[in-house]
Amino acid sequence: MEPEILIVAEHNGSELDPITFDLIAWGSQIASEKNWKVGVLVLGFQVNGLLETMRRSAVDVIFALDDPVLQDYNSCVYVQAVARTLMKTAPRLILLGHTYLGIEISGGLAAKLDATLWSNCLAIKPTPGGFLVTRPVSGGAFLSTLEIESGACNVISLQRGSSPLKELPIKFPEVIGLSVPPESDPARIKVTGETKPSFAEDITKADLLVAVGRGIGQQSRLPPFLDLAQALGGAIAASRPIVDMGWLSVDHQVGLSGVTVRPKVYLACGISGSAQHVAGMRDSRLIIAINEDPSAPIFQIAHYGIVGDIFEIVPALINEARRSADRQEKSGGTTN
């Protein structure tokens, strides 16, 4: 079978990354409009368990590339392996996740195929002459719609959580095993290890996080936020730029490249809400955002939004939090 849409599955060796199901949902939707078939390519070593999960998905065929050389992710090896698969399947559209791996594989494939690549998309719609894609621009404050002319093959990567459909038909696809041809050109990248950094402070355990972003402006303006976190009995968290500038250590970083948190309360102060940050905190139970810019993307996911100057609101919050703590202590004292 030669499916017109090929999805490159993403996984960590033992579990499929949920973004794979976003891609399958988009693949199914486009396929039903165009009367196309959808294939998914699973690359790795000892991927049988993953294939079992995929057997109950809405794709027409699964291609499995199972080989010890694919045990560790290596862009040189992976791009070459996917490209060889394409010689067999010749899809019209390749879908990948806009992830660290997807960014490398999509760029490598597009160059090999001389195909047009559009990354970081939120939606795709097929048109008679190609595709319409929606993607963020200007820090995510605006959405652009692009009309892409269809080429022999187009490569599109999609954002995490962009799935259009919830319920998909189960198709019990057949699995076609493919082999990885021996490397003609020895890989110019060698994987020497994989690590997980150890964190001194575990903010994932805090019930309340006061999170600061670029909006605080200067390191010298950090102390009130530390005071607020303390007054509320929570911990301090930060978006990437704050950690990059060395104002807080990496164990405070929330987002795709930091930790994922689900506290009872997430108070976002001066955080614009980039996709990479939001991915790490969107499941917080109560999100309150304070930002000067009413169009900041953080307000898309906030339960409560305050447009204002954090430096005016935070001192008032500290006072109120302390008063509230005092009141609780006093009322606790009388009942005891």
Next chain:
Amino acid sequence: MNIVVCLKAVPTNVKDPVPKSDGAGILTEGDCFMNASDDYALEQALLLKKDFGTRVTAVTVGSVRSQDILHVSLAKGADEAIRVDADEFDPNIVSFILSRALRDLSYDLILTGVESSDGMSSQVGISLGAQLGLPYVYAVTKMAFGNGEDRLLVTRELGGGRYQTLEVDKPALLCVQSGIAPLTYTPPVKLIHARRKGVPSRSLSDLGITGEELARRRKTKVIEIKPLEKNSSTQWLSGNPEQLARVIIDKISKAL
């Protein structure tokens, strides 16, 4: 050893962007600054210059509006800066132009940032490396030379808190993650000097790119730009700081 660092000037405080009439990009107004992520690529290149005496060349593809980031790169310590005079939005086209511009340069290493704040595609670096046939690594958080200066020892993010260590052959293209090196101050006197001296620009025809070739590669049209729709389920709170504080603390107390 030679390093090429690819930089992009991005508009800040974008208010009302609109598609260009031919759909080939987005019209914005206001000043352009160095893309935050590229600033780190420049700093990393300058750190290598300090340690190894590397020659650093800064390159950008952009209109005159973007040339000041090259003045900044020279003021910070780059040895040379080149602006390719083209105003392109499509990363497929920008990476192609860069690949042509770099064909005439000698390099052991190409550094870029991970994402531009305006286009948000994270695409140009990897596409450039792939078009030049180089090994490429995205989201590099640490780098050093190993085996003399033959190989690059690289740490990179894989996402979800996972990191990978790699040995990469030179020449290579690395997209450096923000935070890789501390940002340094731009000496004002050097900046004035760099602005006075100016930077050379090369036209697309200097690079052997014809209008037909560019037209053939133009496969995308921007047809609409709109502000992110407001989430109707967000409840907006207003009042003076004291009133807001009482409401917020009340919401927080109830949620804990």
